[in-house]
Amino acid sequence: MIKFFLMVNKQGQTRLSKYYEHVDINRRTLLETEVIKSCLSRSSEQCSFIEYKDFKLIYRQYAALFIVVGVNDTENEMAIYEFIHNFVEVLDEYFSRVVSLLTEEW
């Protein structure tokens, strides 16, 4: 089950966040900073699945933007990984020039 969906830039600013289970407002920022910290500290050699507390984070980097999805352990990580990519592709189809925007703005 997907717990949350985040889009965070390299500076740690959250661009988009969607929570699928209730998390207190004040705890969200904390969660997001921790999540982005663990994602940023990974190198490209390492796998995209992180175990964080009692759930997993699956992240994907697009230029300066990180898309992170938090899931519990019933999920197929690869499927979510592809799902993130699917999401970006859909955005690209719908709003053209998404990729170039990603590189320009952030």
Next chain:
Amino acid sequence: MVTNSALKNTRTSRKRRPKVNHSKTSELMYDVLDESLRRAELNHNVTYAILFECVHTVYSIYPKAELLEKAAKCIGKFVLSPKINLKYLGLKALTYVVQQDPSLALQHQITIIECLDHPDPMIKRETLELLYRITNSQNVTVIVQKMLEYLHQSKEEYIIVNLVGKIAELAEKYAPDNAWFIQTMNAVFSVGGDVMHPDIPSNFLRLLAEGFDDEMEEQQLRLYAVQSYLNLLDMENVFYPQKFLQVMSWVLGEYSYLLDKEKPEEVISRLYKLLRNQSVSSETKAWLIAAVTKLTARAQASDTVERLIEEFSASLDTCMRQHAFELKHLHENVAVMRSLLPVSKSCEDMVVDASLSFLDGYVAEGLSQGAAPYKPHHQRQEEKLSQEKVLNFEPYGLSFSSSGFTGRQSPAGISLGSDVSGNSAETGLKEANGLKLEGVKKLWGKEGYLPRKESAAGQEVEAPPGAPGISASENLDRVAARRTQAQALTQSKEEKEKQLLASSLFVGLGSESAISLLGKADTVSHKFRRKSKVKEAKSGEASSAHNLTCSSLDSLSNTACEDNAYLTTLQDGEDAKSKDFPLSSELSDSESLSELPLAEKLSDFSLSAPSLFADSDMEIFQPLSSAAASVTTDTTSASCFLEETTEDTCSGCVEVCSDETVSVSSYKLWKDDCLLMVWSVSSKSGSEVKGANLDIFPAQNFKISKHPGCCLPVTEAGSTRNFQYSLQMEKSFTEENLSGFVNYQMVDTHSVQLEFSVNLSLLDFIRPLKISTEDFGKLWLSFANDVKQNIKISESQAALPSALKTLQQKLRLHVVDIQGDEGLLACRLLPSTSSLLHCRVHGDGLALWFRSSCPALLDYLSCQCQKAMEGS
């Protein structure tokens, strides 16, 4: 698009995943899985996701060799892939595999080992997870070592908790020798510290205490543990987690006696050092001092202990102080201490005399010196309550425990939650038991302001029919008086009543209250109809009533005699047979036969009344019919009310409408499965009624079907026609109006249409439910809704049998059982809703407890019961 469909595929395959060991179901999946595994092109990530799902499914369902092989190959490819994500997936898949088929792990062991040292912590963790699953007694040391290494690196709490739990489990299961085990546990405790699951130290201690079959092993283990702890404690400047210290202190306390080299005093001194340490929490200190106490039993007198006692006797922590005092007193009596703290008996229970019989001497001494004897709590409560005359808080259910019904555990056995579910309006009435009500007129009942209600119902004369010793003439006076009262009250009071009723009933009830409310509000005008039947059905009290009502008949007969004559000519044909029917319900046959002559007269009266007064004020009708009806009921008072007839019971004939030439009257027959309404159209003049046609308007709440034939053996003379309809209840209601019209045509006139309407109430559809006491008990427990009520009854009714008779006959309940002053009744609402009633007589009131599956029925029944009891 590919991704989309692929993802959907993944989702669907996941749904099928949950452990399916059933071969048939699994077979269905085989083809699909086969297909997917074959067609996967290993280029896209999505394919990998799907493959992973397939593999997972393959290992969850009933095994099939082919598929397992293919899946294994697939996993192999994953694990060996350079892409790190795939490696991760492969490892994860292996964890599923290895549970079923460990050999697969063997094939890839080199890769796995490489992964162990992989720079990526995720991979490492996954590998450890895999290793955890393939642990056995051979590789446990290595695996645990790896895990511990990982543990030392990581700082995250979740990981620590997780891994520590795993290590503890493995250590306990597969420990190769004592030394290793203790060392590992030490490591676990030092790392896990205070975040680990509390079960871990408990299990460890239990393991030590229970020991193994081999005593030598046991002792070895304990000795080793003690030694290692002493070594650890000797180390300077090391802080251990609290849980670890607790474990250590317990073990040292229990098993230091095994040491031969070191004396207890030395251990005590070490523990004492810990006790004085600031970083030790108070909980741990308690453990420590307990250990010291155990050791002191065996130790020679040492000043360490003295110092300890002195220091902690003045401690601010009460727990410590208590321990210190215990130690002090025990210390003074070494023999007692030795017996109290036996060596290594922690798993055995100590037998203690719970009745404290050894204190008997002390108690006797105290009593002889004038101390008051001990009163148990229960007794104290009772005394307090009885003294203060406070509200009776005793739960309703508990008071039944003394009666001891068989198969009827309900009142006592049922949890007092039923009290909570009870109507809060009832609790007020219940508390009436404890309230002082002498001299207080009962003005407010469940329906609202009683005198007003009575006067409104004065039409029906609640008093005369049942109450013994009140002559009918008096009744008439009272009726008149009440009528004036009724007229005195204004309309606004009715409104207020309704609201009060609403607020008092609405609490604790659901939306059904609205229905019952409306029903009750309407009853004001329709009451007389209902009451007539009720009065007929009411049980007689004493046979003296019979005489009185006979006299009442006489007095009334004067007014009615002319009508009598008039009517007998008219409806002779009809009446002849109808007299055979007992007009009251639940009478034994023998009784009813004796009633015949009386019944005849009765039917005359009841029949006479309608036609005489049909067009005039209905109020006057009521006393006659009710008084008349009561004759039959009273005369049957001698009959045993537990017997009931199975024949249908019939109401009196009630005229519903008439004009100059024709009168229409209706009968109600209460059959076992429906209510039968018979309308008879009769010509007043005696001439033939041709072409009579009767129709009923369809009503929402009833299913009306025309009944062929006629149940009443009423002769269909030329002057009368009968129409029969059977009614079934469709929707719940309390009062309903059924209307219809009659078309008739006399010999030489045109056809005329007459409209009429009949009132029906829920009571018409209530039938007695004949069940045994055991069944009652079972049914009682199965119902969820209940309502409780307390009714004040007059002295004459205080005997339970008479009260029950009243209820039985007025409301058509079946008396299931009577024991002492408690009685059970049951009834059934057509077609199948049952309702049970438990009554108990106490003091001057009757406590009723209704249970049913339908809350609206409960409200209705309780209201009716109250009316029935009050009226009698």
